[in-house]
Each structure stands twice: as structure tokens, then as C-alpha cells.
Amino acid sequence: MSAQKFVRITEQPSHHRHLEQMSVRDVLVNINKEDAGVPAAVQQAIPAVEAFVLAAADKMLAGGRLFYIGAGTSGRLGILDASECPPTYGVPHGLVVGLIAGGDNAIRRAVENAEDDGNQGWEDLRQWNITEKDVVLGIAASGTTPYVIGALKKCREEGILTGSLSCNPGSPVSAVAEFPIEVVVGPEFVTGSTRMKSGTAQKLVLNMISTALMIQLGRVEDNKMVNMQLTNDKLVDRGVKMLMEKAGIADYETAKALLLQHGSVKKAMSVLGI
Incomplete structure (x- = not known):
């Protein structure tokens, strides 16, 4: 053929x-x-x-x-x-x-x-x-x-x-x-x-x-970009809300401070033992 x-x-x-x-x-x-x-x-x-x-x-x-x-x-x-x-x-x-x-x-x-x-x-x-x-x-x-x-x-x-x-x-x-x-x-x-x-x-x-x-490769949890880089205010805000949801943090500023300290939702959650 x-x-x-x-x-x-x-x-x-x-x-x-x-x-x-x-x-x-x-x-x-x-x-x-x-x-x-x-x-x-x-x-x-x-x-x-x-x-x-x-x-x-x-x-x-x-x-x-x-x-x-x-x-x-x-x-x-x-x-x-x-x-x-x-x-x-x-x-x-x-x-x-x-x-x-x-x-x-x-x-x-x-x-x-x-x-x-x-x-x-x-x-x-x-x-x-x-x-x-x-x-x-x-x-x-x-x-x-x-x-x-x-x-x-x-x-x-x-x-x-x-x-x-x-x-x-x-x-x-x-x-x-x-x-x-x-x-x-x-x-x-x-x-x-x-x-x-x-x-x-x-x-x-x-x-x-x-x-x-x-x-x-484990870069997503649930449906969230937990390892995203915090390169602008929009992404920081998104990360804060993720952290509040996953860690049960009620106060926005507390979650934001934790997120910025550790650089990502994933790392912040790890420190919290989540």
C-alpha cells in the first residue's frame, strides 16, 4: 500500500x-x-x-x-x-x-x-x-x-x-x-x-x-495557584483570600502579613502546619 x-x-x-x-x-x-x-x-x-x-x-x-x-x-x-x-x-x-x-x-x-x-x-x-x-x-x-x-x-x-x-x-x-x-x-x-x-x-x-x-508536579492544590509569585497587588490580594480560606484566618491584614512574610500561600500554610 x-x-x-x-x-x-x-x-x-x-x-x-x-x-x-x-x-x-x-x-x-x-x-x-x-x-x-x-x-x-x-x-x-x-x-x-x-x-x-x-x-x-x-x-x-x-x-x-x-x-x-x-x-x-x-x-x-x-x-x-x-x-x-x-x-x-x-x-x-x-x-x-x-x-x-x-x-x-x-x-x-x-x-x-x-x-x-x-x-x-x-x-x-x-x-x-x-x-x-x-x-x-x-x-x-x-x-x-x-x-x-x-x-x-x-x-x-x-x-x-x-x-x-x-x-x-x-x-x-x-x-x-x-x-x-x-x-x-x-x-x-x-x-x-x-x-x-x-x-x-x-x-x-x-x-x-x-x-x-x-x-x-504538585504546583496546584484543590483548584488554587498556591505557589504563584506575589508580583502585584492583584496577586497579593488573591493569595490573602486563599490563605484566609484555607487557614481559617478571619482578619485580612493578619493573613496578608503572614503571606508576605513567607512569600507564597504554600509556604505560609506549611508554617501553620496545614
Whole structure:
């Protein structure tokens, strides 16, 4: 039996024509209609997401790190998810790392041809002294990005656990990952603009991955972010109310003083023997 021909669904023509002739209302309504199908596509991928999370959790519980690697929108989404783990869950910077083709300059400005270098992804990972203790998730909406594919291939050779997140079925990046995740959302409203539905799908899956991992790592209790960093007044207030609820402290200022003294809800509760 011949292999199924790979088709870039993400590059197929939009189901909508003559966008420039639509009213603003029609543009917004039609984008919303397209977006409405994204959660259902993510739901279909949950078994694959679960498999990756379970494997990644084993590595991280043993002291490993999680790396996201991508180009363009995919790379930026990985960096966004990684950057939010320390303040939200109180984990060290460097436990979850986002890498983008073209380096930090590419976060704000596109770097020409950066994603086409099949060797640079591995070189970027080497800068972090990556080892077989770690986990790498390659993110590529098309599933064809050389920067990502090359990195995952080399990771496999080095015995490093790999996953992929793409929006085309049977893509090249899926073929080189141990734990491929494919969220097939169909053609974009603007043909080929994968920052839209594909980007939304990737953001949802990354939310799921990092949240599930942080729960597995013990960074959440009940449904509370008990290890969050107290970096602004809103988070301090949230932490005070958590502590009041969990420790049965009636006075706000007493709870606040205890929280600020120890730096997190988790540490304050530990001192109280809770």
C-alpha cells in the first residue's frame, strides 16, 4: 500500500471568498464561525495530548525540563506559555523554556529564512545543555518547518523525549516525534494565515499541557495557584483570600502579613502546619 500523500490543509483555500467585499459585521461573524470549530478539533486530540503529558511528567518529576521549539507564531506561543509558568506556579525560570527560530529578536520581528535552517534548532537547544533528562515539544502549524523537524530528529538520536504539535494530519514533524499531537482545524479564514485557527488551537493545547504538568508536579492544590509569585497587588490580594480560606484566618491584614512574610500561600500554610 502506498503512503498517503501529505496535504497541507492549513494552506488550502479559505471557505470564504471576496473578504474585502464583506461588511465588518460579516467579517467578524464569519471569523467567529470558523473559530467555533477549534475546541472540537482539540477534543479529538486529547488522547495524544494525554500521552505526551504523562511521558513528560515522568521526565520532569525526575528533574527534567520542558522545551518548546518553533518558528513564527508557533515559536511565540511556546515562549508565551513558558514565560507564564514561573509567575503562575512559582517554578524556577528555566524549567519550561520557549525557543524561537531567529532568537529573541524574532519574538517581535520576523527573521528572514530563520525557520528554514534544519540545524539551528538543535544548536539552540545545545545552548541550554539539553540532556536525555529533558523533553522537547516541537510546534509547527504546517508540520513542515525545517528548524523544528531538524531539532526533533537530533533529539531522537540523542535519546531525548520528543513531542510535536501541528495542524496537518500525517505531517513530517509528526513522523519524527515520539508523541505527535495533530489538531486539524481546516483552512483558515484568510488563506494560509495560521496565526488564526491554527494559532488558537496551539494556544489551547499548550494551556492544557502546561497546566496538566504543573498539577502533576504538585504546583496546584484543590483548584488554587498556591505557589504563584506575589508580583502585584492583584496577586497579593488573591493569595490573602486563599490563605484566609484555607487557614481559617478571619482578619485580612493578619493573613496578608503572614503571606508576605513567607512569600507564597504554600509556604505560609506549611508554617501553620496545614
